[in-house]
Amino acid sequence: MPKKLLQRYIPKPETLKQHKHLKMFGDLLHNNNLWVLNRKSVPGAFAVGLFTAWIPIPFQMVLAAALAIVFKVNVPVSVALVWITNPLTMPVMFYVAYLLGASLLGVDASHFEFEASWAWIKASLTTIGPSFLLGCAVMAISWAAAGYFILRNMWKYATLMKWQRRKRR
Known part of the structure; x- marks a missing residue:
């Protein structure tokens, strides 16, 4: 798995621990398992992130962080x-x-005609609410499962390739 590539782009734990919205988790963020990139944490993180992306609520990042801590x-x-x-993908996805x-x-x-108002949302x-929420739930579960299994298999394949390269040397 491109561990070094991921490490280059993800923020440092110290930065995230100081984030104003993540400070609410306090000492829970000091668990080292929440910050390592390994074959168990990354596929699970993909599942959590992809699941949360389909939940139509504000502050999805806080929910993703909370679920990552729980799992x-x-x-x-x-x-x-x-x-x-x-903002570019949300209308199409939803x-x-x-x-x-x-x-x-x-x-x-x-x-239906979309209108950006609380009255339209309540009505x-x-x-369309039940159809929308059911679709979001099905997509969240499907994408989470697909992300988990794809990443898990990619990680396993990359590890096997690395071992084969070592054997040849």
Whole structure:
């Protein structure tokens, strides 16, 4: 696995421990398992990050950090993966989640007009809300499982290749 590449781009533990939103976790952040890059922490961190990215709430990074602490996986990787949902990708991702949820519920995914207001959100919770939330849940679980197993197998493959190169020498 490209461990050195990941280490180059993820923030240092000291930086994250001082982050204003992560200070609430206090001494829980001092567990070294939350900061190492190994075959157990990285696939789990991918699962946590990808799962959290599909949860339609603000402050997803704080939720990703909390889940990473609970599951004892790499915090920086979990938090970084939440940024899959960004202002450019979020509308497409959440629309696909809505379409999937509507399909699973057998509901007509009718055309709707989006309006950025609390009144529209409250009114939509009963109409498109169930389809949207079901789609988000299915996508979160699917992406988390896929990310976990893909990373776990990639890590295993990279380790096998490294051992084979050592054998040849």
